[in-house]
Amino acid sequence: MTKLQAPSLVQTAPDDRTVVDGYDLGGFFDEMYDDEGQPRPGCEKLHRRFRELPPQELNRRQRAADRSLLHLGITFNVYGEAEGTERIFPVDLVPRIINGREWDVLEAGLKQRITALNLFIDDVYHEGKILKDKVIPEDLVLGARAYRKQVAGFNPPKGIWCHITGTDLVRGGDGLMYVLEDNLRCPSGVSYVLQNRQIMKQTLPQVFGATPIRPVDDYCSRLLATLTHLMHGRLGQPRVALLTPGVYNSAYFEHSFLAQQMGVELVEGRDLVVADDCVYMRTTRGFERIDVLYRRIDDDFIDPKAFRADSLLGVPGLMDVYKQGNIALANAPGTGIADDKVIYAYVPKIVKYYLDEEPIIPNVPTYVCWDAKERDHVLGNLDKLVVKAANESGGYGMLIGPHSTAAQREQFAKLIRANPRNYIAQPTLSLSRVPVLVGDRLEGRHVDLRPFILYGEDIFVLPGGLTRVALRKGSLVVNSSQGGGSKDTWVLATHPDQTQVQTPASQAQTQS
Amino acid sequence: MxxxxxxxxxxxxxxxxxxxxxxxFIDVNLQLSLDRVVDGPSQWRPMVSTTGDDELFEKLHEESTQRNVIQFLTFDRDNPNSIYSCLRWARENARSVREVISQEMWLLINRFYLMLNQARIEDALDHPHEFFGDIRQAGQHFTGVTDSSMSHGEGWNFSKLGRYLERADKTSRILDVKYYLLLPSVNDVGTTFDDIQWAALLRSASAFEMYRRKCGLLSPIKVVEYLLLDQEFPRAVLFCLSRANEALHDISGTQRGTFRNTAEKRLGQLEAELAFTHAREVIDRGLHEFVDDLQTRLNGIGQAISETFFAQRPYAEYAAMRRTGVPT
Incomplete structure (x- = not known):
């Protein structure tokens, strides 16, 4: 009888089906519901709201969210499709909720990890104590593709190498969080965190208002403070700019968004020149000096004189200015050594070595093919393991054992034997799931989590981070090009004052 | 910046x-064909000619039918001046400067593009007045949002400069589309008569009501005077030049009436010349010739702007100029 009625915003008839009915946990750890199917602590209000809203109304709100992404131009181009075909990176309107107490532990763990990795990078470019003490084989570090001899012996401003980090976390079937990957070069995705939050405030205002959620909106002012800190004290007003590869880069939206929110110039390599040992940008009134460059271009392309000579994106001579101390670069060139996937396997030892502490967040168990014994284990179990190349990212150069063919396994066995240094393997994880809206019901989908960490005057961890979700049923791949989407991530406050934005005391940036 | x-x-x-x-442009022609004043290919071909894209049109289409011309001017992706292409490039430019324009401007330009990207030729042919009216309105909306949401600083002045130079050029072209109307009546350009074509021409420049209040009955010479030389009507060529000049001087900080670069010199000269021209002189010389010359000079101003502000000059040249005190 209710089928023909207009959807009501207030309540539905008791016999009407709601999206939460018949939700199937599928035997996985679910972020919203416990094993009994009851909402986890902090998820009750969301659960109740989803029972109140008719499926049609939820779908209407989902479409409104999609439309708002399209109008904002948060899209990427699909290769091989006609001009004018753009896809949004969809945001699912069921948020992922993280318990405040659990988050406090994760935050401490991330701070610990970044502190140790920064010490590690500084060490390997100076004395190399950790190598001399044989905690990590020297060849592994000095022979790594991401090792940059150009910065050996260099002291970056304030001793900080990794200013902006995105660390990928996953929850396994045992309910524990693990670090899957460190990203210390140019991690992206934070703009989605900020935009998703805006969209969720519009889409589910009642739930949002009734839940104590830690804010994320101060990220850009914290980022600006992190960047200006690098040149603080040496010059009056440090001039910051963000260096982008340009409008055709897939993360361009994020680059322009961050520059806009920080009120700094968004520059391309062709806007910059090196002269008189300084970096200048070309303006309508002549050349103006830059003091801090937040570069979103990989080391390889940043300066054709120091790195790849064929790069058209970089600034010739930039590294000379950097080494003279006349410009700060974030992240510092050379940080890639710490997110090499083989070095990753040693991070627990790195934490112990520099801090004399046990790692708070464990690594996923990892086999290093460089080690003969571990290699044999990997080669004998290729059908069960996930194999990754040390220097690839974005899901490239990967073998997912249980989903692979015999031919693919044979090919990877050859690759591993030919270049064991370049491969690691991990057990196939049973990633946790979060409900997503599919038609008139909720279905579980696998997720990961990328928190963002800023290392400036102190270390700041943005509450939550980017939850990426594999929208295809059964898929473990969360990348946007392969049917991935994202979710707003709500970290619940444990104290009332955590819901307030605390603007850091920072020296203001001015623009002429 | x-x-x-x-x-x-x-x-x-x-x-x-x-x-x-x-x-x-297209709207005025459609109005005329509805009024059956003129119809058939002879009505539509001059539209292509005034955009200067004859050669490309012939490559892409066989006949100058209404459908083909509208397709060419509105949707053809291979025509760099079609409405679709303009919006696509406007959006690409906006995308590359999102950090200096307001969020509202970006949203509007993006939606404007999406509107054209989704539209089909049938939409334009079935409901032409609505379709082209929407485009006109979206353009005006963008201008309004730019003025009310972007700081009136350097970036805004560059936007203003671009807008008024383009408008000056286009108003002169709108006039040029109908220049042949003058030919049969060149001897009695001073006489007044209400003519559907001249009314439609004024309407396409949103000028009909304003013209009426100021000039009364329609006469070719007065229409020419109004669209070229009026100092108050915001689509008149002289008004546009004056605003563009204002923007240029606000950018460089040069005092009005003086110049410090080629762009200011050329634009100042053109503005002054128009300010001291009578409509009859334009007619006597030939409207088409006048418009032709105007467009060449506008192109020259565009070039000078590019050389003065956008060109990739080497640092050494800049450093030398600063030492010698020669203004940039």
């Missing part, structure tokens, strides 16, 4: 203004 950014803001505005004016 960055030279590259200034250039993008300038072109973003030019492309939006171009799209809006092309819609105005």
């Amino acid at each position: 960055l030279s590259r950014v200034a250039e993008s803001v300038y072109w973003m505005s030019r492309y939006i203004e171009r799209a809006e004016n092309t819609a105005r």
